[in-house]
Amino acid sequence: MKNRGYYGNYGGAYLPEILISTFDELERAFETARDDPSFRQEYADLMASYSCRPTPLTFAENLTNLFGGAKIYIKREDLNHTGAHKANNVMGQGLLVKRMGKKRVIAETGAGQHGVATATMAAKFGFDCTIYMGEVDVMRQRPNVFWMEQLGAAVVPVTDGTRILKDAINEAFRDWVTNMETTHYVLGTACGPHPFPAMVSWFQSIIGMEARDQILKIEGKLPKRVYACVGGGSNAMGLFSGFMDDPVELVGVEAGGRGIDSGMHASRLCSRDASPGIAQGYKTYFLQNSDGQMKETHSIAAGLDYVGVSPILSHMHEKGKARFESATDKEVVEALKLTMQKEGIIPALESAHAFARAFLEVPSLSKDDVVIINQSGRGDKDIFTVADAFDDPKWKQFIIGKAKEYATPGNCSGVPIGN
Ligand SMILES: *Cc1c(COP(=O)(O)O)cnc(C)c1O
Numbered sequence: 001m002k003n004r005g006y007y008g009n010y011g012g013a014y015l016p017e018i019l020i021s022t023f024d025e026l027e028r029a030f031e032t033a034r035d036d037p038s039f040r041q042e043y044a045d046l047m048a049s050y051s052c053r054p055t056p057l058t059f060a061e062n063l064t065n066l067f068g069g070a071k072i073y074i075k076r077e078d079l080n081h082t083g084a085h086k087a088n089n090v091m092g093q094g095l096l097v098k099r100m101g102k103k104r105v106i107a108e109t110g111a112g113q114h115g116v117a118t119a120t121m122a123a124k125f126g127f128d129c130t131i132y133m134g135e136v137d138v139m140r141q142r143p144n145v146f147w148m149e150q151l152g153a154a155v156v157p158v159t160d161g162t163r164i165l166k167d168a169i170n171e172a173f174r175d176w177v178t179n180m181e182t183t184h185y186v187l188g189t190a191c192g193p194h195p196f197p198a199m200v201s202w203f204q205s206i207i208g209m210e211a212r213d214q215i216l217k218i219e220g221k222l223p224k225r226v227y228a229c230v231g232g233g234s235n236a237m238g239l240f241s242g243f244m245d246d247p248v249e250l251v252g253v254e255a256g257g258r259g260i261d262s263g264m265h266a267s268r269l270c271s272r273d274a275s276p277g278i279a280q281g282y283k284t285y286f287l288q289n290s291d292g293q294m295k296e297t298h299s300i301a302a303g304l305d306y307v308g309v310s311p312i313l314s315h316m317h318e319k320g321k322a323r324f325e326s327a328t329d330k331e332v333v334e335a336l337k338l339t340m341q342k343e344g345i346i347p348a349l350e351s352a353h354a355f356a357r358a359f360l361e362v363p364s365l366s367k368d369d370v371v372i373i374n375q376s377g378r379g380d381k382d383i384f385t386v387a388d389a390f391d392d393p394k395w396k397q398f399i400i401g402k403a404k405e406y407a408t409p410g411n412c413s414g415v416p417i418g419n
Contacts (some may be wrong), residue, residue: 093184111141122152327356
């Protein structure tokens with residue numbers, strides 16, 4: 001254990017002895033790169049040519065008129081390559097891996113989005129790539145597994161324990177301990193042992209830096225509030241980083257699931273169901289019982305469905321530096337529908353949490369105020385979940401048709417049945 005990497009009481013690096021030198025190497029590589037203007041430039045150039053940066057800041061004129069309060073702007077992280085802010089982190093780590101001279105990356109993934117982003121980065125940089133995924137998640141997330149494999153990654157289904165994300169994390173650490181000379185572990189969010197929370201937040205800070213410049217250019221003033229959804233906390237840290245020293249209210253929105261009182265949620269900072277603890281190599285608020293057993297979590301958005309949260313956000317929460325709220329599955333689906341119909345934009349279910357909370361609050365702000373909502377990703381990936389939530393009969397028919405097509409001998413040609 002080290003003193004570095006603490007944010008008040010949270011953070012740290014609780015590591016097995018064998019990994020300490022690898023973490024030291026990573027910390028040195030990150031700090032050297034961060035302080036090197038040529039690295040920053042290399043990162044900016046890569047993100048501009050490969051991931052559409054700077055992403056636009058879109059004025060949501062129709063939603064603004066509908067609510068009649070503050071002007072709503074949307075930071076368009078959905079326009080990144082692979083459809084979310086995750087690209088900012090994985091491409092940054094890819095450049096670091098190149099600097100460290102390593103040739104292989106591993107990652108764990110639950111919903112599969114981070115696995116797809118990592119496999120994409122590995123293809124671009126020519127690294128070997130292994131993705132660990134709980135066996136249950138492999139079955140649930142076939143489309144993402146399909147793409148990871150097409151991108152050249154080996155996807156390893158983890159059959160230990162409950163066969164979900166936390167089991168995949170354990171397996172990825174086991175791999176790292178065995179192969180640390182050649183391998184880098186690409187952590188997907190601003191969690192885990194130091195230096196990951198600091199490093200991932202630094203790569204994601206490109207969101208907030210751009211947003212601040214953009215809003216000053218467009219409106220000539222700072223926003224009153226900025227909103228971001230909070231899973232592990234990386235897109236929130238990214239947006240908030242741009243406004244840390246400004247009189248801007250930072251609002252993080254967690255998964256309220258079926259409601260905070262139902263216990264079926266993933267709200268660590270705005271419910272009373274979480275408490276500080278040490279797990280997975282760092283200290284933060286975890287959804288755990290009094291024995292330190294992790295609780296079941298639920299969210300309609302797989303990317304927010306996580307027991308821990310960034311130690312940096314835990315600290316900001318305690319200091320009152322950011323405000324944390326939640327949005328329920330139901331509110332999120334309504335916000336998604338409204339955003340699609342009014343703006344022609346399809347936010348990811350994760351991002352729609354930030355939209356839902358902002359929609360509740362903007363009507364009571366002044367027309368002179370401005371807010372920014374971070375659209376962390378695009379919603380195309382959620383078609384199965386959203387079509388279910390909307391109970392769309394034509395979609396159901398389509399799925400049943402597909403199933404029949406595969407079940408009928410001699411009809412596996414991919415030619416749709418019926419019309
Ligand atoms: C993964 C993901 C999230 C959650 O991760 P954070 O680290 O909290 O940002 C949010 N939105 C989208 C679109 C994601 O893919």
